[in-house]
Amino acid sequence: MTSEGRIYVRLGCFLLAILMLSPFPFWIDSSRVFVQASSFVVIGTILAGGTIWVGSILGLAFAAIALLRKRWFCRYVCPVGLLLDAVSGVRSPAGTWWKRSPPIGEYIVLLTAAGAILGYPLFLWMDPLAFLNNAFSVYRATGVLAVLASLYGIVLLILLQITSGDLWCARICPLGATQDLLGKAGSFCRNFRKSGQVEPGGRTARGKAVWAGRRMFVAVAAGLGLSLAARKIGAARSDHAPLRPPGAIEEHEFTGLCMRCGNCMRACPSGIIHPDAGQSGVLGFLSPVVRFENDYCRNDCHACTTVCPSGALQRLNLEQKNSYVIGTASVDIFLCLWGISECQACVNACPYEAIKIHWDEEAYESFPAVDPAKCNGCGACESVCPSGELKAVKVYTTGSVPPGAAG
Structure with a gap:
């Protein structure tokens, strides 16, 4: 030629x-x-x-x-x-x-x-x-x-x-x-x-x-x-790893296989996938993490799992994606507005009915509590929580939920 x-x-x-x-x-x-x-x-x-x-x-x-x-x-x-x-x-x-x-x-x-x-x-x-x-x-x-x-x-x-x-x-x-x-x-x-x-x-x-x-x-x-x-x-850091998009493989492999190509961030219609600023250390720098300040992982979407070129995010259908556990929500009863205004924003927002008002006979009081068996960490509860900059309900990596939290 x-x-x-x-x-x-x-x-x-x-x-x-x-x-x-x-x-x-x-x-x-x-x-x-x-x-x-x-x-x-x-x-x-x-x-x-x-x-x-x-x-x-x-x-x-x-x-x-x-x-x-x-x-x-x-x-x-x-x-x-x-x-x-x-x-x-x-x-x-x-x-x-x-x-x-x-x-x-x-x-x-x-x-x-x-x-x-x-x-x-x-x-x-x-x-x-x-x-x-x-x-x-x-x-x-x-x-x-x-x-x-x-x-x-x-x-x-x-x-x-x-x-x-x-x-x-x-x-x-x-x-x-x-x-x-x-x-x-x-x-x-x-x-x-x-x-x-x-x-x-x-x-x-x-x-x-x-x-x-x-x-x-x-x-x-x-x-x-x-x-x-x-x-x-x-x-060693897996218990304290940041929240990853649905379909993410094990943390000790994810940071190596992820190419930081931006596909998952671009595909997410909710805009909840962001580059890691160092939360997971040097090895995970700029890899995708999930944050729920303004929106959540929708139960009618699996876009991010279909665009990963390396397999760091497994390709999941909608049913598989909704069964994938991103993390587990936890309610901080000291920040929760339930006791002040009977706020039920998180209860109403949860698409999986994982948050219910729980009655404690011993304390003789009620408060929102998370059922870990139903929660997949979609973040709907966290995104709507009106408690202010410090959210009363927050999604944590499974296994790293703070002790004493409600759920």
Whole structure:
């Protein structure tokens, strides 16, 4: 294909990406499929035990092409690459000091793949398609942190392109590095028959290792070790973890598998999913958390569970989603207005009839109490509580309900 033809193909792919990520996509699953087109994402999620969807097949197809044509996706399809090339066209030439730097991206891929085997793909969030996808979540952002969480990735890539030229694409990008490794693997397989031929000087073709075995071993070992450490930290914090969207997997795996792509935040019609500002520690920074200040998780919606490209949120139908326990509500009787004005806002709001007025014979008084067997932590009670800035009824992670609370 001529260079002019390649430009037209890249422009077409870029426009298709914009359509898929627009606020009014032509296909409801388009943003999920867009991220899954990344071979880096698909391989990482499959190794971590994720499910193969339509988008995964697309990512696997691009991976198969990379076995034959190294960096074909970068040259013809990648919308982020075209965007960065456009930035290069309007800036002053940047230095090329990085050309002697090691292939950082390959180490990122190996660390992530090794961690994925243990269910914790360490750097899955570094995928460039996820960065671009997240930038299109900015129109749903509420607050400065949400805006920064949406734009940080693509802004960093643009700044890196301005200051250091093609450093990201050539040395850091894990999607490009995945194609490099696949291309080397394909080349190794094609040249396997020559592995026993002796070259001048006594070297064999086998001696031309496709990648340095020692470095690969160190990267894989480091990935396994870091993944184990991250899982232990997550397990230790699980009882105090923030509320996650419905369908979230176990906390010690969620923070690794979540890509911070913004799909769940963008899909939520209630606007209750926000980026984590550090509540779950460094490992969970910017991952989605649920807050019920202004609205709740509706019992007629399961949108967030259908758009996750990595499997951090399991795909649930409406019945499964309503059975999923986000947390457990608890009533603070010292803040509750029941004793003052007989307020029953939480009782009336609960769609699952999990809150009832309970009569205590010993204390000879009544108060709202939560039935944990019926409560799934939807937050309807918390969102309507009129007690002020400190809500009398609040949803907590299951197992972390304060002692002495009513329910």
